Amino acid sequence: MTAMPNPTPVLETRALTKHYAVSSGFFAAPGNVRALEDVSLSLAPGRTLAVVGESGCGKSTLARQIAMLETPTSGSVVIGGVDATSGDSATRRALRKSVQMVFQNPFASLNPRKKIGLALEEPLAINTDLSRAEREARGRAMLARVGLSPEHYRRYPHMFSGGQRQRVAIARALMLEPRLVVADEPVSALDVSIQAQVLNLLMDLQESTGVAYVFISHNLAVVELIADEVVVMYLGRVMERAPKAELFAAPRHPYTRALLASTPRVDASRGEAALARAAQSALSGELPSPLAPPSGCVFRTRCPYAIGRCAEVVPPLEPAGAAHVAACIRQDEIG
Numbered sequence: 001m002t003a004m005p006n007p008t009p010v011l012e013t014r015a016l017t018k019h020y021a022v023s024s025g026f027f028a029a030p031g032n033v034r035a036l037e038d039v040s041l042s043l044a045p046g047r048t049l050a051v052v053g054e055s056g057c058g059k060s061t062l063a064r065q066i067a068m069l070e071t072p073t074s075g076s077v078v079i080g081g082v083d084a085t086s087g088d089s090a091t092r093r094a095l096r097k098s099v100q101m102v103f104q105n106p107f108a109s110l111n112p113r114k115k116i117g118l119a120l121e122e123p124l125a126i127n128t129d130l131s132r133a134e135r136e137a138r139g140r141a142m143l144a145r146v147g148l149s150p151e152h153y154r155r156y157p158h159m160f161s162g163g164q165r166q167r168v169a170i171a172r173a174l175m176l177e178p179r180l181v182v183a184d185e186p187v188s189a190l191d192v193s194i195q196a197q198v199l200n201l202l203m204d205l206q207e208s209t210g211v212a213y214v215f216i217s218h219n220l221a222v223v224e225l226i227a228d229e230v231v232v233m234y235l236g237r238v239m240e241r242a243p244k245a246e247l248f249a250a251p252r253h254p255y256t257r258a259l260l261a262s263t264p265r266v267d268a269s270r271g272e273a274a275l276a277r278a279a280q281s282a283l284s285g286e287l288p289s290p291l292a293p294p295s296g297c298v299f300r301t302r303c304p305y306a307i308g309r310c311a312e313v314v315p316p317l318e319p320a321g322a323a324h325v326a327a328c329i330r331q332d333e334i335g
């Protein structure tokens with residue numbers, strides 16, 4: 001058996017870090033929200049990387065850095081081998097076209113005064129010199145690919161259901177044939193029956209276009225359906241990274257175990273609220289403030305396996321270079 005050569009990753013982040021300067025009041029000292037700390041990951045073309053973790057762990061911050069909507073504090077975002085963080089503005093502009101976003105709330109991402117067709121054509125009008133007729137032809141073709149009908153082209157967003165509107169948002173994101181779509185909780189606002197349809201659409205589109213996804217979700221049942229690889233985050237840091245099957249079958253990090261322990265597997269109907277409750281019951285203690293995260297392992301204050309050494313060192317993701325890594329110095333003992 002010959003090994004397949006590794007393709008250039010469509011996305012790499014290298015030690016990606018984002019801090020937000022905040023002052024919580026007139027008398028309060030300014031502080032730094034450490035939203036993202038030292039996040040390194042890699043995604044192969046045409047694959048799906050899911051990012052999971054509790055509210056506030058930095059998922060959307062990661063999404064915004066990858067989509068080049070913000071400038072990271074340090075570290076880099078590399079798209080198809082090209083560094084987006086240090087490149088000149090022309091390079092960044094070109095890269096921005098190849099990375100598109102889909103947001104949780106399709107109401108917010110569509111202009112209510114603009115007909116759907118125009119919303120679809122807009123990325124082409126801005127970024128290409130295609131004629132009006134060509135733009136419309138492509139817009140209509142994309143509408144069909146996301147399962148909407150031609151008469152929808154001249155309608156306004158308010159005439160669509162949530163699921164249909166998310167289909168439009170997905171269509172719009174694909175108009176420039178991006179290599180990567182960052183989807184931040186794309187189905188969380190939808191009814192459960194509609195969630196499955198939109199997830200299936202995303203998977204079908206990946207198969208036909210080869211687009212890669214960074215898929216952000218609270219919902220492990222959804223992640224189990226759609227992901228190839230999974231990254232588990234806590235307080236801005238990666239706790240564990242693994243191929244999906246390994247993560248669900250043999251989680252290594254105590255935080256991942258806590259998340260999985262009481263998660264409704266394969267039962268998407270219970271959704272996020274159930275996961276949030278499950279995570280709370282499996283995890284004791286409060287989530288620390290990202291203004292002053294614990295020293296060493298950020299999870300140690302809630303970890304049943306924590307020992308003195310956990311406060312001293314930030315655990316590296318180990319074993320180094322492996323496909324399945326966890327940031328826990330006791331992962332072998334507690335296995």
Ligand SMILES: Nc1ncnc2c1ncn2[C@@H]1O[C@H](COP(=O)(O)OP(=O)(O)OP(=O)(O)O)[C@@H](O)[C@H]1O
Nearest residue numbers: 020022033035054055056057058059060061062290
């Ligand atoms: N612009 C900002 N200014 C200050 N703090 C911010 C800003 N954006 C995010 N944060 C903080 O950074 C941390 C990470 O937030 P982020 O929105 O990335 O989390 P999340 O994992 O997406 O959460 P959720 O699941 O609720 O969407 C939080 O503590 C948040 O309050």
Ligand SMILES: [Mg+2]
Nearest residue numbers: 059060061184
């Ligand atoms: Mg978020």
